[in-house]
Amino acid sequence: MPLTIGLAQMRCEKGAIAANLAAIQRTLQASADQGVDILCFPEASITGYNDPTHYPDALLALDGLEVVRFVALTNETSITVLAGLLEANPAGKPYITQIVARAGKLLGFYRKRTIPADEAHLFAPGPTAAPIFPHPTAPFGISICADIESAAVFAESARHGARLIFEAAAPGLYGAQETRDWRAGYEWWRGECFTKLARYARENNVHIAVATQAGRTSDEDFPGGGYVFAPDGTCLAETPDWSEGILYTTLPLS
Numbered sequence: 001m002p003l004t005i006g007l008a009q010m011r012c013e014k015g016a017i018a019a020n021l022a023a024i025q026r027t028l029q030a031s032a033d034q035g036v037d038i039l040c041f042p043e044a045s046i047t048g049y050n051d052p053t054h055y056p057d058a059l060l061a062l063d064g065l066e067v068v069r070f071v072a073l074t075n076e077t078s079i080t081v082l083a084g085l086l087e088a089n090p091a092g093k094p095y096i097t098q099i100v101a102r103a104g105k106l107l108g109f110y111r112k113r114t115i116p117a118d119e120a121h122l123f124a125p126g127p128t129a130a131p132i133f134p135h136p137t138a139p140f141g142i143s144i145c146a147d148i149e150s151a152a153v154f155a156e157s158a159r160h161g162a163r164l165i166f167e168a169a170a171p172g173l174y175g176a177q178e179t180r181d182w183r184a185g186y187e188w189w190r191g192e193c194f195t196k197l198a199r200y201a202r203e204n205n206v207h208i209a210v211a212t213q214a215g216r217t218s219d220e221d222f223p224g225g226g227y228v229f230a231p232d233g234t235c236l237a238e239t240p241d242w243s244e245g246i247l248y249t250t251l252p253l254s
Contacts, residue, residue, distance in 0.1 A: 003137040003164075006031040006039040007226035007247040009239055011215035012170070014048035015058040017066050021046060024083060025073050027246060032077050034248050037137065041083040042213040042222075043096065043112075043145050043170040046070060049213065049220070052086055052094050052122060059088040062109060067099065075104035080135060082142065084168050086123075087111070093124040098142050098168050100133050108133055112144035113153055130156040138163040138207075138253050145169040148196050151203070158204035163253065165206055167197060170213040173221045180216075185223040186242040193227050194235065202233035207251055214244045 008027050012020050024041060031039045043049060046066065047058040060066050067085070074081050080102040087097040087109075096112040111126025130153065132139050141157030143165060157165050171192075173185040193210055201208045207230060214224030226239040226247035237249040 001137055001253065002250045003253045004035055004037050004248065004250045005209055005228070006034065006036040007209055007211040007228070007249075008039065008041045008045070009212055009214040009224040009226050009243070009245050009247070010042055010045055011217065011244055012042065012045045012048045012213050013217050014050035014219070015055040017047060017058065020048065021066070021069055021073070024070065028073055028077065028079065028081060031079060031246065031248075036079050036248065038080045038135065038140070039082070040166045040168060040209065040211040041081070042211045043084040043098070043168045044086055045083045045213070046085040048217060049170040049172070050086065058086060059094050060085045061088050062097075062099070062106070067106070070099070071101040071104060071106050074101045078103065080107070080133075082166055082168060084144070089124055093122060095126055096123055096144055097126075098144055100142075110142040110144070112147060114146040114150045116146050130160060132157065132160045132162050138251070140164040140166060143167045145171060148192060151200060154200040154204055154206070154208070158206050163206055164251070165208050167193075167208060167210045169210060170222055173223055177216065177219075177221055180221055182223070182242050185221070186225060189223040189225050190227070190238075193225065197227070198229050198233040198235070201229040201231055205231045207231060209249070214242055
């Protein structure tokens with residue numbers, strides 16, 4: 001049966017948890033009207049992508065009030081929803097985590113495994129196991145931003161039964177905000193997705209779908225970009241530019 005997915009290109013202000021949850025709620029309501037089965041928000045969409053030493057109050061626990069509020073948003077819908085946060089780690093550096101909820105229940109989570117060298121002092125990599133999330137039409141896996149550099153993350157998810165892998169991303173753009181070249185940033189991230197994710201889709205015979213933070217935050221900008229790649233590597237759908245919005249696509253899964 002076909003599967004309809006939504007990919008949110010969302011501006012996620014750093015530390016603005018209440019405002020980000022309100023934006024997630026609006027997008028969830030709009031997606032319910034579109035008959036969406038799975039809705040993916042970008043990396044760190046709840047907390048914003050921030051330096052945890054500057055925003056210690058934006059580190060969340062999986063059983064904390066903010067996560068409870070997010071999960072409650074899914075209570076009146078059948079949509080499976082993926083959203084991101086910076087997760088407090090009592091044993092050390094925080095994790096970058098994507099959580100999954102449906103019908104008012106937290107179904108599970110994935111912690112980013114690939115931490116870039118320039119952020120290794122801020123975040124801990126997640127464990128090597130790749131969880132697979134059940135869904136009546138398509139069991140799915142999750143990758144987060146810099147995981148795009150690791151073919152093993154995608155291969156492992158496919159090997160464990162994923163038919164669809166969501167890439168939730170927030171790749172910060174370099175250079176001064178005042179002179180930001182949005183098109184160059186957007187085209188750079190689009191090229192990364194078309195080069196690497198299209199190949200992983202072909203190699204593993206899976207669909208791969210991308211949701212990216214978009215727009216200007218207090219001290220960093222993000223390129224946006226939503227993409228869906230078929231198992232043969234072709235792009236089935238993409239956003240037209242770096243603007244905020246939702247990309248809806250129906251996948252012909254059986």
